[in-house]
Amino acid sequence: MRIKLRYLMLALAATVTAGAVAKLSDKPGDPKHTGNTPASGSSLARNAADALGATSPFATVVSDAGPEETLARIFAEIEANRLGNALQLTEALLHQHPNYRLANLIKGDLLLARAQPIQTFGALSDAPADKVADLRAEALVRLKAYREKPPVDFVPRYLLQMEQGQRHAIVVDTKRSRLYLYENDRKNGGRPRFVADYYVTQGKLGAEKQVEGDKKTPIGVYHVTANLPKQKLADLYGSGAFPLNYPNEWDKRQGRGGSGIWLHGTPSDTFARPPRASDGCVVLTNQDLDVVARNLQVGMTPVIISDSVEWLSLDDWNRERDELNKTIDGWRADWESRDTDRYLKHYSKRFKSGDQNFDEFATQKKHVNAGKEWIKVKVNNLSVFRNPGKEEVVVVTFDQDYRSNNLDNQMKKRQYWLREDGKWKIIYEGSA
């Protein structure tokens, strides 16, 4: 049966790119591993073997009720040439989600295979190639995600420090079309704990948004700024929408434009949208959005979008976090010391805040500090998130409690720290 061959190829394609995470967990020592290394022969074989029966170490905590498991079983049945079972599973899936296009396509193939030999995924002659390609892409990313849960005892590099009030964090991997939900495990020192992951749709033209209308999803550290209920939304947005604060301070500084980047649901005529279909928004199925929404705190929950999530072992994660916490505390202590030169060493020469450049800022600080007999600075509710991307940037947000002999001031402050020549320097700061 020809159907078998092509479907097998599809599954294999998923396995080849799969090797990366398997390798990552084999060799936890290399935190910069981003998953582009081709899989070794052995891990490929093992992946193929494990592909379906494999129970993820996360299985007990995964709460997503997505179609991935059923899809994986369907493809396994097809590969084993048990097309009847595959059809049964597909029909069960469609019973659950009647307008699931991918499942409908597979059903079409399985039925057509009974009437005539079929050549490929989406075997209908004259099928619109773009739509079939979209569904194929969805199948691939879903299978991949099912086979490659985040490695145990690894955490996304971005979630260095959540503040007490942030109960959850969201990390989106655009390359994998996946959204990971993490819990702030406060009992374990604020270590991020994996909760679930979901399929997402991103911009038609991928990630790294630069300008308005480029149909790309931005990369960066954001948070949701509002909760727009379904009743106020067009059908396109599905069961709800959560605008993000794109462009953030860093984006603006990089000259990035555009607006209206939201996290939202799916229109009623389909269960899911293709991996690349939005104008830049991150789109979940309605059932997934509803679950994720329960864990979103407006103005609080970080939403970090990366084109390829980096994972750190807990040891590496602790090291990075300690280093940054120490650096930030050094900045605070040096401010209290009133030694303005030491204090200014924490700032990059390229520093900018509002209209002030570094020299203007330095002049002003020297002037102000000259009038101080004492300064007390407290940093509360600190959060530290690494900014995805090529430069090493972290986003630091905290409640600053500043007291001095002649001025008290409380504010929420946000800083962007950049690693320059191996040292972390503040490149931007302002009120958040």
Added chain:
Amino acid sequence: MTSTSLLQPRFKQLKTLRALAIGLAIGFTAPAFADNLPEVQRLIKQGQYPQAMEKVDAYLSSRPKDAQGRFLKGLIFTEMNKPADAIAVFTKLSEDYPELPEPYNNLAVLYAQQKQYDKARTALEMAIRTHPSYAIAYENLGDVYAKLASQAYDKALQLDNSNSATQNKLALIRDLITTSGKGNVKPQQAPVAAAPAPAAQPAPAPAAAAKPATPTTATVVASTAGAAATPPAPAAAPAAASTAPTKAAASPNGSEEVTKAINAWADAWSRKDMKAYLGAYASDFDTPKGMSRKAWEQEREQRIAGKGGKISVSIDSPQIAINGDKATAKFRQHYKSSGLSGSTTKTLVLVRSGSKWLIKEEIAR
């Protein structure tokens, strides 16, 4: 859309006929009260449905359980474009006689007309469960699967096929009426016992032996050729192109030549050699339900050359009767393609044309 347009003609031309042919077949299996039922059938053929209904109701009043009477009643409802009534009759019939494949098949045809392909599928699968070698149900099921596939594709790819689907339905009804007026269904009294060489193949259920309890199987139905031209049902080995297991010379006086012709025909079919295959048929071949020769050739082309993968057709030693320039050959035909496989009883009527024997009629169970 290619797939649908490909399907439509089959639906239009085959389905209704297949349903009707079965009805007539059943009629002849009722020796007891046969005198009444042929009259009903005659009236159906003439399109006198109310009269036919009156007769069949009268017939049924004294034997309300009678299967063939009820079957004809279902057919009359179908002809009268009362699908709900027809469905009710066939449904009840299938409940009372779950071993009969025909009511399921006709239910499927009715459901398919209403585009209820899921129900059609269930009904056909029931027909096949009762009769694993029931070729018509297989072929109908192939159509229904394709139709269901097309529906699933529409949903998957957001195609709009609503218009063509409506046309399909209308054409179906019109065809049903035309077909009924045509007497191109030839019943044969030939009891099966005398029929095919006891096929020594392990196919699950040779039509004849399958269910001795069922009266329908005891009759060879002469449906028009082509109706089951792509017969299904699991066959044994992929006998491949080397299709000549038939030992010739079963009888003298030219039967060897006939056997040779039949083998060449099966061989051409296996090789998808359309020229040789179509060349095996006489120019005045009785095309199924009076299709034009051209339309028939196109259909065969589509089903044979247009099919991906291998086809293998082999036959068991035919029983041949020769009468002057006419020969009748009866055999088990084993068909296997990547999609379907099966065995059927087939009768070919051949005519001598010069040195060749050419197929004049092709009759499949």
